[in-house]
Amino acid sequence: MIKLKQLESLLQDVDVFEKPKIQFEQYPTSAHIASRMLYTAQSMYDDIEDKIVADLGCGCGVLSIGANQLGALYNFAFDIDDDALAICRENMEGFEIENMDLIKVDVETLSLRDKVDTVFMNPPFGTKTHKGIDMVFLKKAIDISTRAVYSLHKTSTREHIFKKAKEWGVSCEVVAELRYDIPAMYKFHKKKSVDIQVDFLRFAHPDDQE
Amino acid sequence: MRLITHNMLQCHVKGCNKDNFPLKLEEIEIEELEAEFNADFIKSMLNRLDWKALAQTTFSLGIAQLPEEMPEELNDEMLQQLHHILLEVDITSGRMVCQGCNHVYPIRDGIPNMLLTESEV
Ligand SMILES: C[S@@+](CC[C@H](N)C(=O)[O-])C[C@H]1O[C@@H](n2cnc3c(N)ncnc32)[C@H](O)[C@@H]1O
Numbered sequence: 001m002i003k004l005k006q007l008e009s010l011l012q013d014v015d016v017f018e019k020p021k022i023q024f025e026q027y028p029t030s031a032h033i034a035s036r037m038l039y040t041a042q043s044m045y046d047d048i049e050d051k052i053v054a055d056l057g058c059g060c061g062v063l064s065i066g067a068n069q070l071g072a073l074y075n076f077a078f079d080i081d082d083d084a085l086a087i088c089r090e091n092m093e094g095f096e097i098e099n100m101d102l103i104k105v106d107v108e109t110l111s112l113r114d115k116v117d118t119v120f121m122n123p124p125f126g127t128k129t130h131k132g133i134d135m136v137f138l139k140k141a142i143d144i145s146t147r148a149v150y151s152l153h154k155t156s157t158r159e160h161i162f163k164k165a166k167e168w169g170v171s172c173e174v175v176a177e178l179r180y181d182i183p184a185m186y187k188f189h190k191k192k193s194v195d196i197q198v199d200f201l202r203f204a205h206p207d208d209q210e
Numbered sequence: 211m212r213l214i215t216h217n218m219l220q221c222h223v224k225g226c227n228k229d230n231f232p233l234k235l236e237e238i239e240i241e242e243l244e245a246e247f248n249a250d251f252i253k254s255m256l257n258r259l260d261w262k263a264l265a266q267t268t269f270s271l272g273i274a275q276l277p278e279e280m281p282e283e284l285n286d287e288m289l290q291q292l293h294h295i296l297l298e299v300d301i302t303s304g305r306m307v308c309q310g311c312n313h314v315y316p317i318r319d320g321i322p323n324m325l326l327t328e329s330e331v
Contacts (some may be wrong), residue, residue: 099251101215104324108331
């Protein structure tokens with residue numbers, strides 16, 4: 001398995017959004033955070049190697065590409081936006097990844113014939129006009145997976161998420177608390193960027209719990 | 211898009227739950243890729259695929275004539291053929307049509323478009 005440092009430096013070469021679209025909350029997961037999410041998933045839980053992985057809202061693909069570097073069997077990367085998918089494809093080609101495909105879809109309506117093992121995502125947090133999209137992503141991720149879901153959520157929603165996880169029959173663990181620097185792409189933000197508290201969460205399906 | 215992905219996708223128009231898989235590939239263009247052969251990959255992947263749909267699809271595309279049921283023992287020749295089918299056939303354009311509700315999902319630049327219109331959600 002490659003080292004965390006190596007993974008992080010590889011992921012620094014993943015190109016990011018050219019013209020981020022506000023309505024889709026397009027900001028990339030940093031190589032720093034993405035590498036730690038993925039490294040934890042493989043080294044502590046064996047959730048990547050030889051597993052089928054889905055990336056919901058893949059954007060430019062940093063999570064999928066990282067999962068591939070850690071030995072994922074196959075990767076399905078979903079996004080709603082053509083421009084994001086085009087950049088993702090260039091990244092895939094740059095990394096010479098063969099076992100991965102891109103699919104244009106609204107995660108809200110996505111349905112698959114069979115489940116995947118593990119889902120990685122950095123979902124939109126939801127805006128004034130699109131409230132609750134974070135929970136839509138989370139529910140879908142849990143529905144289409146058999147092992148685990150790795151995701152980032154605002155710390156302010158933690159209690160709500162714990163309640164929902166219980167309702168949905170999955171365990172939920174805060175793997176790390178992060179400070180997340182969201183670029184000020186939103187007009188109502190006066191500062192250059194805003195720092196928010198984010199939880200890195202792991203959800204596990206019952207069969208996979210010790 | 212590879213046939214692996216085609217094998218995972220199903221129609222998700224609201225209320226469509228009969229004959230919604232596999233989607234029929236039409237007017238497609240295929241690009242042949244070259245991928246490194248890995249027998250373990252093929253075997254692991256096959257455990258996750260719907261063989262019937264794969265056989266039906268490869269037959270209708272004229273790519274291969276696979277047995278109706280997945281053979282218990284996969285010989286080298288078969289593995290090579292499956293390697294080609296799964297990793298070296300890249301569908302770059304065309305469309306997928308639901309046999310249940312006739313919804314058309316276009317494929318462009320190798321990416322299937324599974325978006326629905328508002329009335330279908
Ligand atoms: C915060 S970005 C994360 C991008 C990427 N996964 C990463 O970690 O760098 C959220 C992504 O979700 C996509 N997205 C937003 N709403 C979506 C929806 N309803 N269905 C599918 N993708 C969506 C956006 O286009 C964007 O690429």
